[in-house]
Amino acid sequence: MPRKPMKPCKHPGCPKLTEGYYCEEHEALHRGDRANAGRRGYNSKWRIARSRYLKAHPLCVRCKEENKLTKATVVDHIKPHRGDRVLFWNESNWQSLCKRCHDIKTMTEDRYKEYKY
Template identity: 55%
Template sequence: MGNNPDNRASAAKRGYGKRWQKAREQFLAENPLCVFCQAHGMVRAATVVDHKIPHKGDMKLFWRRSNWQALCKPCHDIDKQRLERGGALPGCTADGIPLDPSHHWS
């Protein structure tokens, strides 16, 4: 599909057009902090609205706000991608509870 190296449709065709930008801005205004950083006891501004469960083109799941979470770019690009590839979420909360939901202590 054009010059897109991973052969995906354009961002707009995948749902990330003007309607998404408006919804994203509103969600970040309502949820200004990165939820992964907060779990680590840190405070960092969120800049990405992430789909907790990858929607893979399912527009009902894409627009389901309960499937959205606010993340900073580093957490989205590193930790969330690690999770989606079947890896574990590193670290623990300020209380010592592992962040990885599949950890045997969780």
């Protein structure tokens, strides 16, 4: 049976070919990288809850504040859950957003982890 072709290492600037994501040299550097969506909780149970929430709340909350009617396509966590399962499933922490508003919110508000002392 034929094997899959090798692909370039995903580490920036590395030309080595590998069967996985990273070559042996760079694999150790990327072990702590972010888990995939399924491991972070975005599985079939989430997709069902997301679909149900978007049917109940079909318009983007942020666009509605600007008197625009835009179809929501993303269920956003108002306060980032950062792995907290209780906060992840708390529907009072959800809001429906269009992709544009979600991307803006994520890059400005949710980008950096907040530390409280």
